[in-house]
Amino acid sequence: MLEVIVTYTGELPVFEKLRECNFLYKDGNYILEKEIDHSLLTLAAHHDAEQKKITLTFSGELKMEQYQFIHDTINKLNSSLNGVINDSKASMGYLKDGSEAYIINGWNPWISFLQEAKHSSMEGQKVQVYDGPALLAEGILMSFEKDENESEHFKIKKCSLITTFGDREYSGEDLIIRPTGEFM
Missing domain, CATH: 3.30.1400.10 (ZipA, C-terminal FtsZ-binding domain)
Incomplete structure (x- = not known):
């Protein structure tokens, strides 16, 4: 516990x-x-x-x-x-620099670190891209850019996909990328 x-x-x-x-x-x-x-x-x-x-x-x-x-x-x-x-006594894991993150202290940098790793692992996979609740596109994730001005939270501001219509780039304030679980 x-x-x-x-x-x-x-x-x-x-x-x-x-x-x-x-x-x-x-x-x-x-x-x-x-x-x-x-x-x-x-x-x-x-x-x-x-x-x-x-x-x-x-x-x-x-x-x-x-x-x-x-x-x-x-x-x-x-x-x-x-x-x-x-x-x-509530360690969650470690940050990029090796320091420990806890349920409160170091939480936001830890979540950002995990989100970045998660999204990097989705590159080359079939995903759906949302802007809020609206589905923007579906395709193979080629790359993503996080908002570097946002230090507390992980936010994606741009991504590029290979869709059935070719290479496409999508932008937004806080894009959501979700894996479909389908393999191409």
């Missing part, structure tokens, strides 16, 4: 703050259960009022969408408590 500790100061209505984040009280702990991508996620929170800390635990074997939900939930809770996060 991975663990994050949120410490806070002052007298706060912690139960209310946890409830605002959709935690329910069960058997002495606060539990948040959510189905994401056909899989049940459980995020447990134990409140130690004397030490003014909340210990959150979750599985180390989850899908990316589930970790994103946990990341967002911890940030929301921490923001409402004006707390301090210790996520040193």
